[in-house]
Structure formats: C-alpha cells, structure tokens
Amino acid sequence: MLAWLQLLRVALAPSILWDCIAGSLLASAAFTAASGQAASIDPGTLLATAGILLCVFHAGMAWNDWTDRAIDRAAGRGRPLADGRLPAAAGLGAGFVLFGAAIGLAAWLLPDRLQVVAILCGLVAAYDLGGKALRAIAGPVLLALCRILSLYLGMLVVLEPADVIGQSGTWPLL
Numbered sequence: 001m002l003a004w005l006q007l008l009r010v011a012l013a014p015s016i017l018w019d020c021i022a023g024s025l026l027a028s029a030a031f032t033a034a035s036g037q038a039a040s041i042d043p044g045t046l047l048a049t050a051g052i053l054l055c056v057f058h059a060g061m062a063w064n065d066w067t068d069r070a071i072d073r074a075a076g077r078g079r080p081l082a083d084g085r086l087p088a089a090a091g092l093g094a095g096f097v098l099f100g101a102a103i104g105l106a107a108w109l110l111p112d113r114l115q116v117v118a119i120l121c122g123l124v125a126a127y128d129l130g131g132k133a134l135r136a137i138a139g140p141v142l143l144a145l146c147r148i149l150s151l152y153l154g155m156l157v158v159l160e161p162a163d164v165i166g167q168s169g170t171w172p173l174l
Contacts, residue, residue, distance in 0.1 A: 023154020059098035066091030
C-alpha cells in the first residue's frame with residue numbers, strides 16, 4: 001500500500017487541491033468586485049472539479065515514474081517502480097486508469113468542462129510520455145500550462161469560460 005501512495009505522490013495532493021480552491025476563490029472575488037454581487041461556490045461542483053484534478057495529477061505522477069524508472073534506478077531514488085516494489089506495468093496502467101477516471105468523471109459530472117479536462121490530460125500525457133527531447137525543449141512550458149489549467153478549472157466552478165476571459169481580474173491571474 002505504501003508503494004502505491006509513493007507512486008501516486010499522494011503527499012502532494014494538497015497542492016492540486018489548492019489550485020482548485022484558489023481558482024474558485026479568485027474567481028469569486030473577481031466576480032464580486034466586478035458585479036457588486038456575491039458569487040457562490042457550489043460545493044458539489046468544487047468537489048467534482050477537485051476529484052478530476054486529483055485523478056489527472058496522480059495519473060501524471062504514475063506515468064512520470066514509469067517513464068523515468070531507469071533514471072530513478074540509476075540515481076538510487078528508491079521509487080516503487082525503480083526499486084521493484086511495484087511492477088513497471090503498474091505505473092503505466094495506473095496512469096491510464098486515472099486518466100480514464102478523470103475523463104469519465106468530467107463527462108458524467110461536468111460535461112461542459114470535459115474539453116478543458118481533455119486538454120489538461122493531453123498536456124500531462126505529452127509531458128510524461130513525450131520523451132526527453134520534448135521535456136528538454138518544452139517541459140517547463142507544459143508544466144506551467146498544466147498549473148494554469150488547474151487554476152482555470154477552479155475558476156470554472158464559479159464562472160463560465162467567457163467570464164474568466166472577460167473579467168479583468170481573472171485573466172491576468174492565469
């Protein structure tokens with residue numbers, strides 16, 4: 001069990017949850033400032049968004065370890081795929097299952113946000129599975145775009161996509 005928690009980097013989950021919550025709070029504050037009316041944050045939508053983001057994040061961590069297992073083994077990092085506590089296929093499979101869960105949850109609970117979730121999944125997959133050359137050239141940009149989309153999905157708990165772009169206080173935050 002500990003090996004799975006390490007593979008998925010469960011200890012880092014609060015940073016992804018914070019992206020979602022911060023995006024919602026920032027959008028709420030921007031809406032309130034622009035309209036003079038208090039914006040509400042729907043707890044169900046916030047929870048669904050957070051769950052989807054966690055699935056995407058943990059899928060990325062599993063694929064990252066799967067891709068880097070030889071590097072991790074050579075560096076003596078003691079990660080579950082590198083040291084054999086989990087088979088290599090577990091990392092690859094966990095990534096597919098968690099991406100499927102993210103897409104499935106978005107389609108079921110937040111169908112109007114499915115396209116954004118699919119783009120986020122594509123960026124994570126490109127970073128993790130795109131190879132060393134892509135990471136060297138575009139790695140920081142891909143990671144930054146992933147964090148921006150995480151924050152954006154949090155903003156979409158409160159605002160519609162056009163409102164995020166149209167609000168003078170939200171677009172610069174992204």
